Amino acid sequence: MESGLFSQVGGSGVSTGRVMAEDAFEAVVGAHHAEIRRYLLRITARASDADDLSQETFLRAFRAYRALPPGANVRAWLFTIATNLGRNHFRAQSRRRRAYAAVALEAPVGAPDRADGRLMADEARARVEQVIGGLPEKQRLAFIMRKMHELDYAEIGTSLRCSEESARAHVFQALRKIRKGLDGHLPVGTEPRS
């Protein structure tokens, strides 16, 4: 009996539509998983959180993928899902002290690639990361999406459920704070390079 009823093989009624959708989703995972995880790593600063949330992002995306209109901006859509999961995660952890300091990711390896190398001292870079880590949530997320992942303001607005203008304002505000946080590390009285 074990090999009877439920292992019959018969040709019938298998639509290929489903299979095609799944192959397409494989391609989505291949194209975007590493970047989405990197984004989540930047916003959570924990590899284990980035692992969990990136998986959750794609599991949710898989369930909703078939309802996505053709030609939709899949990458921006994934960022929206990841952002929502990230924010829920922060909310769930809000009572715990968030290890923002840990956002000061270790000093990067290799020499700075800019001519004004003196500004790229590890100290200054660590300071940038620290300031980013200490930004209010929306500014931080908007800034990371804009400056680390080059999403446009409309996409960022969608992710944060705000207008394009607000998204831009968040990024600009973040920049102002970083600029303030770097007082003493920035050139004073030099002519702007162009």
Added chain:
Amino acid sequence: MSKVPASCREIEPHLLASAMGEAVPPAVERVRAHVAECRGCREELARYRAVEGMVHTVRRAPLPGDDATLARAQLTARLADLRSRLVSFGIFPSPLGPLLIGRSEVGVALVQYLPASGSLGGHVRRLLGEEAVEDPAATEGLRAELIEYLEGRRVRLDWVLDPRRMRSDFQRRVLEATAALPYGAVTSYAGIAVRIGAPSAVRPVAQALRWNPLAIVIPCHRVIGSTGDLTGYAGKRVELKQRLLAVEGVRALPAGHHDFKVHREAMYTLMNGEVEYCLPTCGSLSEHPLADLTLFGTRERAEAAGFAPCTSCRPDLHPLPA
């Protein structure tokens, strides 16, 4: 801090945009003109450009923990699991009212009657849970075959089935024994109990058949009461059972209130374990409980199931009145 001139305040957002390379050309021009005159803003622009450079370096720097290999492998496994559970379903009209067919990656997972009216949404949710996706195309081939079956133009549904909605190993055994009943044949609940080697488990067998995830496909309509009464089907819709049996050539006549009865004296009869089918009057057959027997509505069905006419009662020479 000294007061910032209005012109500097006004130019500030453009200055930021300019430093980031996001300003439109007219704004770039305004910033250029302003900083040519204003030393403070010129320095500020230089600082923002420096910030931009640092941010760029942070972005390019290797990110500790940036190894997606493990997460990707886990994701692949979880997606495979999710996929195999995900049910695509279609709802369509049939001679027996609206039907739902659900299929997973494994096989056909669900065939269910739906209420003829009212909201199907909640009903479907209860049947399928959250992982279901309506996709009529995925079940179209199955739908076509099932309709042929219900119209009597097809006697087999050679479908690969997904057994994961079985509630227990016992239920699985019951349904497997039920699936083994030939087209056009009936036996009793007790007959199924005998076939699974649990002759005293008549009630549990009936219980197990009350929830048949694969209605029609696993022919629980071929299992009837020991007296020949059809008893229950799909809740209180015993008339569906009568119609399904009629399609297969098994006549059940109205009996009492809301029930139908298969009359043994009108059925070709097979003693379980025998290879020849008989007239119901052959030998001592009529004294056996239905559990020991399989009844066929027509000779064609008995012979299609691989049984030969009995050489003593000769149902081939003395067929039952149609």
